[in-house]
Amino acid sequence: KLKLTNKKGTMRLRRFVVLFVVCFFQLSIAQAAELETVIIEVEGDVQESREHIETYHPFIEVVAVYDTLFQGIALQGRPEHLKRVHEEDFIKGIHGVHMYESAPLLETEEKESEPPVISDTYTGKNIKVAVIDTGVDYTHPDLAPNYSGGYDVYDMDEDPMETTPEEGMPTVHGTHVAAIIAANGELEGVAKDASIYAYRALGPGGFGTTVHVLAALEQAIRDGVDIINLSLGNSVNGPDYPTSTAVDKAVELGVPVVIANGN
Numbered sequence: 001k002l003k004l005t006n007k008k009g010t011m012r013l014r015r016f017v018v019l020f021v022v023c024f025f026q027l028s029i030a031q032a033a034e035l036e037t038v039i040i041e042v043e044g045d046v047q048e049s050r051e052h053i054e055t056y057h058p059f060i061e062v063v064a065v066y067d068t069l070f071q072g073i074a075l076q077g078r079p080e081h082l083k084r085v086h087e088e089d090f091i092k093g094i095h096g097v098h099m100y101e102s103a104p105l106l107e108t109e110e111k112e113s114e115p116p117v118i119s120d121t122y123t124g125k126n127i128k129v130a131v132i133d134t135g136v137d138y139t140h141p142d143l144a145p146n147y148s149g150g151y152d153v154y155d156m157d158e159d160p161m162e163t164t165p166e167e168g169m170p171t172v173h174g175t176h177v178a179a180i181i182a183a184n185g186e187l188e189g190v191a192k193d194a195s196i197y198a199y200r201a202l203g204p205g206g207f208g209t210t211v212h213v214l215a216a217l218e219q220a221i222r223d224g225v226d227i228i229n230l231s232l233g234n235s236v237n238g239p240d241y242p243t244s245t246a247v248d249k250a251v252e253l254g255v256p257v258v259i260a261n262g263n
Contacts, residue, residue, distance in 0.1 A: 034078050037063065039210060039242050040085070041072045041093035049073060049090050057085050064211055068218040069246035074211045095242050100213050102134050102173035102206035103231045103260040124191025129181055130220035130228045132213065133174030135162040135200035142185035143178055143196065149223070150198035153215040154208055160198040168204025177231050197225055202232070210234075210243060217246045221255065228257045 042049045046067040053060055053073070059081045063074040074097070075082065086094060128148065138147035138161065150160040163171045178196050183189040199216040202208040213232065220228050228250060238244060247257045 036079050037076045037097045039074050039095045040091050042090050043092045068221050069249040070242050097210045098234050098236050100208050100232045100234045103233050124194025127194045128225040129194045130197045130225040131178045132199045132201050132216040132230050134171035134202045134206050135160045135174045136178045136198035137162050137175040142183040142187045145184045146182045146196050148195040151219050152200040153212050154200050154203040160200040163204045171206050231260045
């Protein structure tokens with residue numbers, strides 16, 4: 001009888017543990033679904049604003065801090081907690097976070113034609129070109145000679161490789177863009193001697209957010225690039241949006257920004 005009682009007790013304990021784990025995950029999923037991300041534009045010292053938020057708003061997570069092209073902070077939390085942050089005096093503006101995607105690759109009918117004439121006068125030598133996109137396959141033989149570095153702001157590491165099948169829906173768009181700019185092998189880009197700096201702001205399937213694109217823009221400027229390429233698209237078109245402000249500031253600093261028109 002004692003052994004039977006112990007067995008029943010063990011079974012009850014297991015059922016309780018399973019029920020607890022299921023309820024815990026359901027609660028976690030429900031809470032995660034309520035989380036919201038915003039970008040606040042601040043006046044004054046950005047780091048001081050960050051410290052203030054971390055001290056007096058412990059339920060808000062600081063996702064990213066911008067202080068090179070844009071004075072602001074990306075925050076994530078539940079709406080009721082974020083609402084309290086909105087009342088702080090140092091906040092100049094509050095911006096929603098939008099989804100970005102790589103510009104679609106257009107399929108064209110193959111026709112026999114003469115190859116385009118590319119000028120030998122401007123080869124891109126000594127020019128650093130930032131490709132903010134899905135990453136770059138820097139192992140490709142036509143890109144390896146000109147790949148010079150970059151950063152993955154999507155996963156926050158120093159490997160801006162394209163998304164592989166093991167990581168999710170694979171991507172190729174950034175490699176395609178980089179090759180047009182500076183392929184230097186069997187195929188040659190428009191500026192075959194330019195240095196490519198890759199910034200992976202879009203993850204699996206070619207999707208990212210304002211948080212990632214803004215971080216990539218700032219990192220590219222800090223790395224001292226000469227030109228920035230943004231072959232991306234989203235549903236926002238406003239001169240005061242954080243990425244628009246960052247692009248304007250980059251141009252003021254003498255770094256041209258090439259953007260996909262119509263996306």
